Amino acid sequence: MNATLQTILSRHGDRDGALLPVLHEIQDALGYVPAEAVPLIAKALNLARAEVHGVLTYYRHFRQTPPGRHVVRICRAEACQSVGADALAAHAEKRLGCGFDETTPDGLVTLEAVYCLGQCAVGPALLIDETAVHAAVGPDRFDALIDALEPRK
Ligand code: FES
Structure with a gap:
Protein backbone atom coordinates (compact mmCIF):
# COMPACT_ATOMS: atom_id res chain seq x y z
CA MET A 1 0.00 0.00 0.00
CA ASN A 2 2.76 2.46 0.95
CA ALA A 3 4.62 2.18 -2.36
CA THR A 4 1.41 2.81 -4.30
CA LEU A 5 0.59 5.72 -2.06
CA GLN A 6 4.04 7.26 -2.37
CA THR A 7 3.93 6.97 -6.16
CA ILE A 8 0.58 8.74 -6.26
CA LEU A 9 1.59 11.43 -3.77
CA SER A 10 4.87 12.12 -5.55
CA ARG A 11 2.95 12.90 -8.73
CA HIS A 12 0.98 15.66 -7.01
CA GLY A 13 3.38 17.33 -4.61
CA ASP A 14 1.53 19.79 -2.41
CA ARG A 15 -0.15 21.78 -5.15
CA ASP A 16 -3.55 23.35 -4.48
CA GLY A 17 -6.52 21.19 -5.29
CA ALA A 18 -4.58 17.93 -5.23
CA LEU A 19 -6.62 16.27 -2.51
CA LEU A 20 -9.56 15.05 -4.59
CA PRO A 21 -7.41 13.74 -7.46
CA VAL A 22 -5.19 11.97 -4.92
CA LEU A 23 -8.15 10.33 -3.19
CA HIS A 24 -9.54 9.21 -6.56
CA GLU A 25 -6.21 7.75 -7.62
CA ILE A 26 -5.79 5.89 -4.34
CA GLN A 27 -9.26 4.41 -4.58
CA ASP A 28 -8.70 3.46 -8.21
CA ALA A 29 -5.47 1.71 -7.25
CA LEU A 30 -6.51 0.04 -3.99
CA GLY A 31 -10.31 -0.11 -4.22
CA TYR A 32 -10.63 2.10 -1.14
CA VAL A 33 -8.80 4.75 0.86
CA PRO A 34 -7.29 3.11 3.94
CA HIS A 61 -17.98 7.85 -3.53
CA PHE A 62 -14.92 7.17 -1.40
CA ARG A 63 -14.79 3.81 0.33
CA GLN A 64 -12.98 3.43 3.64
CA THR A 65 -13.06 -0.34 3.64
CA PRO A 66 -12.06 -2.78 0.90
CA PRO A 67 -14.90 -3.54 -1.55
CA GLY A 68 -16.15 -6.99 -2.44
CA ARG A 69 -14.80 -8.81 -5.49
CA HIS A 70 -17.52 -7.12 -7.58
CA VAL A 71 -19.14 -3.71 -7.14
CA VAL A 72 -22.78 -3.39 -8.23
CA ARG A 73 -24.10 0.16 -8.46
CA ILE A 74 -27.83 0.67 -8.85
CA CYS A 75 -29.02 4.00 -10.22
CA ARG A 76 -31.16 5.76 -7.62
CA ALA A 77 -31.76 8.94 -9.63
CA GLU A 78 -35.19 10.26 -10.53
CA ALA A 79 -35.75 8.78 -13.99
CA CYS A 80 -34.83 5.31 -12.81
CA GLN A 81 -36.88 5.77 -9.65
CA SER A 82 -39.93 6.49 -11.78
CA VAL A 83 -39.64 3.10 -13.47
CA GLY A 84 -38.94 0.87 -10.50
CA ALA A 85 -35.43 1.53 -9.17
CA ASP A 86 -36.66 1.62 -5.57
CA ALA A 87 -38.24 -1.82 -5.94
CA LEU A 88 -35.06 -3.05 -7.62
CA ALA A 89 -32.97 -1.63 -4.77
CA ALA A 90 -35.15 -3.38 -2.18
CA HIS A 91 -34.91 -6.63 -4.13
CA ALA A 92 -31.12 -6.26 -4.40
CA GLU A 93 -30.74 -5.77 -0.65
CA LYS A 94 -32.89 -8.84 0.02
CA ARG A 95 -31.16 -11.01 -2.58
CA LEU A 96 -27.65 -10.01 -1.51
CA GLY A 97 -28.36 -9.93 2.21
CA CYS A 98 -26.68 -6.56 2.61
CA GLY A 99 -27.61 -2.91 2.42
CA PHE A 100 -26.17 -0.13 0.29
CA ASP A 101 -22.51 0.62 0.98
CA GLU A 102 -22.18 -2.86 2.40
CA THR A 103 -20.65 -6.10 1.16
CA THR A 104 -22.20 -9.55 1.05
CA PRO A 105 -21.03 -11.86 3.85
CA ASP A 106 -19.07 -13.97 1.33
CA GLY A 107 -17.24 -10.89 0.02
CA LEU A 108 -18.58 -11.35 -3.51
CA VAL A 109 -20.54 -8.11 -4.00
CA THR A 110 -20.48 -4.58 -2.65
CA LEU A 111 -23.77 -2.79 -3.29
CA GLU A 112 -23.65 0.93 -3.96
CA ALA A 113 -25.91 3.66 -5.30
CA VAL A 114 -25.09 5.80 -8.30
CA TYR A 115 -26.92 8.84 -9.58
CA CYS A 116 -27.44 8.47 -13.33
CA LEU A 117 -25.66 6.19 -15.75
CA GLY A 118 -26.89 7.88 -18.92
CA GLN A 119 -29.58 5.22 -19.42
CA CYS A 120 -32.51 7.33 -18.22
CA ALA A 121 -34.86 6.26 -21.03
CA VAL A 122 -34.34 2.57 -20.30
CA GLY A 123 -34.17 2.32 -16.52
CA PRO A 124 -33.79 0.93 -14.02
CA ALA A 125 -30.08 0.86 -14.77
CA LEU A 126 -27.10 -0.57 -12.96
CA LEU A 127 -23.36 -0.78 -13.38
CA ILE A 128 -21.18 -3.76 -12.58
CA ASP A 129 -17.46 -3.29 -11.92
CA GLU A 130 -17.26 0.13 -13.59
CA THR A 131 -17.52 -1.39 -17.06
CA ALA A 132 -20.81 -3.19 -17.65
CA VAL A 133 -23.93 -1.00 -17.79
CA HIS A 134 -27.24 -2.87 -17.82
CA ALA A 135 -30.58 -1.22 -18.62
CA ALA A 136 -34.19 -2.17 -17.91
CA VAL A 137 -33.15 -4.37 -15.00
CA GLY A 138 -35.97 -5.99 -13.06
CA PRO A 139 -35.64 -8.46 -10.19
CA ASP A 140 -35.27 -11.55 -12.42
CA ARG A 141 -32.58 -9.94 -14.54
CA PHE A 142 -30.82 -8.74 -11.40
CA ASP A 143 -30.74 -12.28 -10.06
CA ALA A 144 -29.36 -13.58 -13.37
CA LEU A 145 -26.64 -10.93 -13.39
CA ILE A 146 -25.63 -11.79 -9.82
CA ASP A 147 -25.71 -15.53 -10.57
CA ALA A 148 -23.33 -14.89 -13.48
CA LEU A 149 -20.70 -13.10 -11.39
CA GLU A 150 -17.52 -15.07 -11.12
CA PRO A 151 -15.92 -15.20 -7.70
CA ARG A 152 -12.73 -13.42 -8.85
CA LYS A 153 -9.50 -14.30 -7.12
S1 FES B 1 -31.61 8.32 -13.94
FE1 FES B 1 -30.89 6.30 -13.96
S2 FES B 1 -29.64 6.23 -15.71
FE2 FES B 1 -30.23 8.30 -15.61
Whole structure:
Protein backbone atom coordinates (compact mmCIF):
# COMPACT_ATOMS: atom_id res chain seq x y z
CA MET A 1 0.00 0.00 0.00
CA ASN A 2 2.76 2.46 0.95
CA ALA A 3 4.62 2.18 -2.36
CA THR A 4 1.41 2.81 -4.30
CA LEU A 5 0.59 5.72 -2.06
CA GLN A 6 4.04 7.26 -2.37
CA THR A 7 3.93 6.97 -6.16
CA ILE A 8 0.58 8.74 -6.26
CA LEU A 9 1.59 11.43 -3.77
CA SER A 10 4.87 12.12 -5.55
CA ARG A 11 2.95 12.90 -8.73
CA HIS A 12 0.98 15.66 -7.01
CA GLY A 13 3.38 17.33 -4.61
CA ASP A 14 1.53 19.79 -2.41
CA ARG A 15 -0.15 21.78 -5.15
CA ASP A 16 -3.55 23.35 -4.48
CA GLY A 17 -6.52 21.19 -5.29
CA ALA A 18 -4.58 17.93 -5.23
CA LEU A 19 -6.62 16.27 -2.51
CA LEU A 20 -9.56 15.05 -4.59
CA PRO A 21 -7.41 13.74 -7.46
CA VAL A 22 -5.19 11.97 -4.92
CA LEU A 23 -8.15 10.33 -3.19
CA HIS A 24 -9.54 9.21 -6.56
CA GLU A 25 -6.21 7.75 -7.62
CA ILE A 26 -5.79 5.89 -4.34
CA GLN A 27 -9.26 4.41 -4.58
CA ASP A 28 -8.70 3.46 -8.21
CA ALA A 29 -5.47 1.71 -7.25
CA LEU A 30 -6.51 0.04 -3.99
CA GLY A 31 -10.31 -0.11 -4.22
CA TYR A 32 -10.63 2.10 -1.14
CA VAL A 33 -8.80 4.75 0.86
CA PRO A 34 -7.29 3.11 3.94
CA ALA A 35 -7.34 5.00 7.25
CA GLU A 36 -3.54 4.66 7.41
CA ALA A 37 -3.32 6.76 4.25
CA VAL A 38 -4.88 9.84 5.84
CA PRO A 39 -1.81 11.06 7.78
CA LEU A 40 0.46 10.36 4.80
CA ILE A 41 -1.81 12.31 2.47
CA ALA A 42 -2.08 15.17 4.97
CA LYS A 43 1.70 15.40 5.31
CA ALA A 44 2.37 15.22 1.58
CA LEU A 45 -0.26 17.82 0.70
CA ASN A 46 0.48 20.05 3.69
CA LEU A 47 -3.05 19.72 5.02
CA ALA A 48 -4.52 18.95 8.43
CA ARG A 49 -5.52 15.31 8.97
CA ALA A 50 -9.00 16.53 9.85
CA GLU A 51 -9.25 18.23 6.48
CA VAL A 52 -8.34 15.03 4.62
CA HIS A 53 -10.68 12.99 6.80
CA GLY A 54 -13.46 15.54 6.27
CA VAL A 55 -13.25 15.33 2.48
CA LEU A 56 -12.89 11.55 2.57
CA THR A 57 -16.04 11.13 4.62
CA TYR A 58 -18.04 13.89 2.88
CA TYR A 59 -18.12 12.19 -0.53
CA ARG A 60 -19.87 8.85 -0.40
CA HIS A 61 -17.98 7.85 -3.53
CA PHE A 62 -14.92 7.17 -1.40
CA ARG A 63 -14.79 3.81 0.33
CA GLN A 64 -12.98 3.43 3.64
CA THR A 65 -13.06 -0.34 3.64
CA PRO A 66 -12.06 -2.78 0.90
CA PRO A 67 -14.90 -3.54 -1.55
CA GLY A 68 -16.15 -6.99 -2.44
CA ARG A 69 -14.80 -8.81 -5.49
CA HIS A 70 -17.52 -7.12 -7.58
CA VAL A 71 -19.14 -3.71 -7.14
CA VAL A 72 -22.78 -3.39 -8.23
CA ARG A 73 -24.10 0.16 -8.46
CA ILE A 74 -27.83 0.67 -8.85
CA CYS A 75 -29.02 4.00 -10.22
CA ARG A 76 -31.16 5.76 -7.62
CA ALA A 77 -31.76 8.94 -9.63
CA GLU A 78 -35.19 10.26 -10.53
CA ALA A 79 -35.75 8.78 -13.99
CA CYS A 80 -34.83 5.31 -12.81
CA GLN A 81 -36.88 5.77 -9.65
CA SER A 82 -39.93 6.49 -11.78
CA VAL A 83 -39.64 3.10 -13.47
CA GLY A 84 -38.94 0.87 -10.50
CA ALA A 85 -35.43 1.53 -9.17
CA ASP A 86 -36.66 1.62 -5.57
CA ALA A 87 -38.24 -1.82 -5.94
CA LEU A 88 -35.06 -3.05 -7.62
CA ALA A 89 -32.97 -1.63 -4.77
CA ALA A 90 -35.15 -3.38 -2.18
CA HIS A 91 -34.91 -6.63 -4.13
CA ALA A 92 -31.12 -6.26 -4.40
CA GLU A 93 -30.74 -5.77 -0.65
CA LYS A 94 -32.89 -8.84 0.02
CA ARG A 95 -31.16 -11.01 -2.58
CA LEU A 96 -27.65 -10.01 -1.51
CA GLY A 97 -28.36 -9.93 2.21
CA CYS A 98 -26.68 -6.56 2.61
CA GLY A 99 -27.61 -2.91 2.42
CA PHE A 100 -26.17 -0.13 0.29
CA ASP A 101 -22.51 0.62 0.98
CA GLU A 102 -22.18 -2.86 2.40
CA THR A 103 -20.65 -6.10 1.16
CA THR A 104 -22.20 -9.55 1.05
CA PRO A 105 -21.03 -11.86 3.85
CA ASP A 106 -19.07 -13.97 1.33
CA GLY A 107 -17.24 -10.89 0.02
CA LEU A 108 -18.58 -11.35 -3.51
CA VAL A 109 -20.54 -8.11 -4.00
CA THR A 110 -20.48 -4.58 -2.65
CA LEU A 111 -23.77 -2.79 -3.29
CA GLU A 112 -23.65 0.93 -3.96
CA ALA A 113 -25.91 3.66 -5.30
CA VAL A 114 -25.09 5.80 -8.30
CA TYR A 115 -26.92 8.84 -9.58
CA CYS A 116 -27.44 8.47 -13.33
CA LEU A 117 -25.66 6.19 -15.75
CA GLY A 118 -26.89 7.88 -18.92
CA GLN A 119 -29.58 5.22 -19.42
CA CYS A 120 -32.51 7.33 -18.22
CA ALA A 121 -34.86 6.26 -21.03
CA VAL A 122 -34.34 2.57 -20.30
CA GLY A 123 -34.17 2.32 -16.52
CA PRO A 124 -33.79 0.93 -14.02
CA ALA A 125 -30.08 0.86 -14.77
CA LEU A 126 -27.10 -0.57 -12.96
CA LEU A 127 -23.36 -0.78 -13.38
CA ILE A 128 -21.18 -3.76 -12.58
CA ASP A 129 -17.46 -3.29 -11.92
CA GLU A 130 -17.26 0.13 -13.59
CA THR A 131 -17.52 -1.39 -17.06
CA ALA A 132 -20.81 -3.19 -17.65
CA VAL A 133 -23.93 -1.00 -17.79
CA HIS A 134 -27.24 -2.87 -17.82
CA ALA A 135 -30.58 -1.22 -18.62
CA ALA A 136 -34.19 -2.17 -17.91
CA VAL A 137 -33.15 -4.37 -15.00
CA GLY A 138 -35.97 -5.99 -13.06
CA PRO A 139 -35.64 -8.46 -10.19
CA ASP A 140 -35.27 -11.55 -12.42
CA ARG A 141 -32.58 -9.94 -14.54
CA PHE A 142 -30.82 -8.74 -11.40
CA ASP A 143 -30.74 -12.28 -10.06
CA ALA A 144 -29.36 -13.58 -13.37
CA LEU A 145 -26.64 -10.93 -13.39
CA ILE A 146 -25.63 -11.79 -9.82
CA ASP A 147 -25.71 -15.53 -10.57
CA ALA A 148 -23.33 -14.89 -13.48
CA LEU A 149 -20.70 -13.10 -11.39
CA GLU A 150 -17.52 -15.07 -11.12
CA PRO A 151 -15.92 -15.20 -7.70
CA ARG A 152 -12.73 -13.42 -8.85
CA LYS A 153 -9.50 -14.30 -7.12
S1 FES B 1 -31.61 8.32 -13.94
FE1 FES B 1 -30.89 6.30 -13.96
S2 FES B 1 -29.64 6.23 -15.71
FE2 FES B 1 -30.23 8.30 -15.61
